Amino acid sequence: MEGITPEQLAQIQQQCIFCQIASGKVASKKIYEDEKVVAVLDINPANPGHLLVITKKHYFVMPQMPDDEVEHVGKIAKQLSQVLLKALKLEGTTVFIANGVAAGQKAQHFMMHIIPRKEGDEVGIQVQPKQISETDYDKIYQALSQGIKKNLGDITGLEKKSEEKTEEKESKEKISEEETEEKEIEDAEIVKEDAEESKPKIVIDERKKKEKKKTEKKEKEKKKKNKDKEGASLDDIAKVLGA
Amino acid sequence: MNCEICEQIKNKKGVLYQDKNITAMLAPKPTAAGHVYIVPKKHVTILEQIPDKIIGEMFAKANKISMACFESLGVQGTNLLIQNGLPAGQHHNHCILHVIPRRENDGLNLAWQPKQINEEEMSTAEIKIKENTSQVGVFEKEKQKPIKIKEPEEIKDKEKEEDYRLKERIP
Numbered sequence: 276m277e278g279i280t281p282e283q284l285a286q287i288q289q290q291c292i293f294c295q296i297a298s299g300k301v302a303s304k305k306i307y308e309d310e311k312v313v314a315v316l317d318i319n320p321a322n323p324g325h326l327l328v329i330t331k332k333h334y335f336v337m338p339q340m341p342d343d344e345v346e347h348v349g350k351i352a353k354q355l356s357q358v359l360l361k362a363l364k365l366e367g368t369t370v371f372i373a374n375g376v377a378a379g380q381k382a383q384h385f386m387m388h389i390i391p392r393k394e395g396d397e398v399g400i401q402v403q404p405k406q407i408s409e410t411d412y413d414k415i416y417q418a419l420s421q422g423i424k425k426n427l428g429d430i431t432g433l434e435k436k437s438e439e440k441t442e443e444k445e446s447k448e449k450i451s452e453e454e455t456e457e458k459e460i461e462d463a464e465i466v467k468e469d470a471e472e473s474k475p476k477i478v479i480d481e482r483k484k485k486e487k488k489k490t491e492k493k494e495k496e497k498k499k500k501n502k503d504k505e506g507a508s509l510d511d512i513a514k515v516l517g518a
Numbered sequence: 519m520n521c522e523i524c525e526q527i528k529n530k531k532g533v534l535y536q537d538k539n540i541t542a543m544l545a546p547k548p549t550a551a552g553h554v555y556i557v558p559k560k561h562v563t564i565l566e567q568i569p570d571k572i573i574g575e576m577f578a579k580a581n582k583i584s585m586a587c588f589e590s591l592g593v594q595g596t597n598l599l600i601q602n603g604l605p606a607g608q609h610h611n612h613c614i615l616h617v618i619p620r621r622e623n624d625g626l627n628l629a630w631q632p633k634q635i636n637e638e639e640m641s642t643a644e645i646k647i648k649e650n651t652s653q654v655g656v657f658e659k660e661k662q663k664p665i666k667i668k669e670p671e672e673i674k675d676k677e678k679e680e681d682y683r684l685k686e687r688i689p
Binding site for chain 2: 400
């Protein structure tokens with residue numbers, strides 16, 4: 276699908292009935308239009324008021340669409356669903372997208388269905404829950420989570436990651452504390468110098484004390500870090516030996 | 519209020535992805551292998567209660583997860599589905615965007631039979647809907663932006679004050 280030349284795309288767009296509906300060359304009952312999408316009444320509706328949201332650009336399936344258009348389609352789905360509920364006094368709506376023939380896609384153009392729903396309307400679309408064995412569940416989890424990492428980046432918010440992040444934050448906070456201390460010392464110097472250089476000894480004493488505190492703190496931190504890294508350092512040694 | 523989805527977000531059982539607003543989890547009782555729920559982290563019962571920004575993000579993530587289904591599970595298709603309200607078949611009291619992987623002849627019933635509707639019914643539906651579309655395409659704006667701008671300004675002011683005092687002292 277990606278190897279299509281612009282000329283071929285233009286040809287497809289000329290032949291695609293939904294591109295022509297979106298551009299207004301074919302008549303339709305248009306409900307809403309903006310720069311990205313058009314919403315029209317479906318001519319083969321599951322219920323009266325069945326809407327189709329069609330992109331103005333030609334996409335076969337949703338994975339071809341850029342993020343901003345997908346997000347826009349999502350927001351429009353919510354708002355049109357709200358409109359349907361209010362206008363037709365419904366009890367629910369079904370939002371449906373099919374990617375691929377196996378999923379029931381009939382047209383060669385991306386579209387989203389918003390179907391008005393009332394009790395006992397016999398539309399179908401049933402999601403029947405099934406029991407699944409834990410081994411199958413784990414297998415699918417492993418396979419999918421790897422695929423999702425590729426497409427969405429690392430899984431954030433899970434335990435290991437969050438621990439690492441908090442450690443980083445703590446170290447940053449410590450650094451900022453040290454900086455503020457240094458500033459305080461400088462400020463103190465200026466004030467004391469302004470006051471006729473009366474008690475320089477005290478200034479020096481204070482400085483020394485604070486420097487001592489600092490070095491102590493740093494040593495403590497180093498010890499802590501070494502403790503944390505003991506497990507990892509063994510691996511590092513092993514690597515060096517192996518090389 | 520008991521919500522199975524909220525509990526599962528807390529337990530992190532089967533969680534595939536999560537960020538500030540959204541969690542994606544493997545359905546505990548899937549209709550097909552690889553059935554994923556994408557839900558807002560905050561408890562929301564129906565689609566219309568989800569903030570615009572978050573529903574947009576949910577669709578974007580659903581699309582990425584749909585791609586992952588194609589790549590990792592080798593399926594031939596995916597469905598994105600929101601069952602909004604009881605007549606639409608909503609089982610949980612937490613709004614869910616379903617990503618359902620599809621394989622040829624998998625026997626799932628996710629299609630519908632078109633109804634015969636006469637021209638009059640169509641145009642009355644059109645008129646009724648059009649009367650209510652004035653707010654479509656007008657999205658909620660984020661409220662957090664002005665707070666971010668204020669912070670750097672305050673720091674600058676402090677610096678200026680300090681400079682001002684020093685200048686006064688020099689002569």
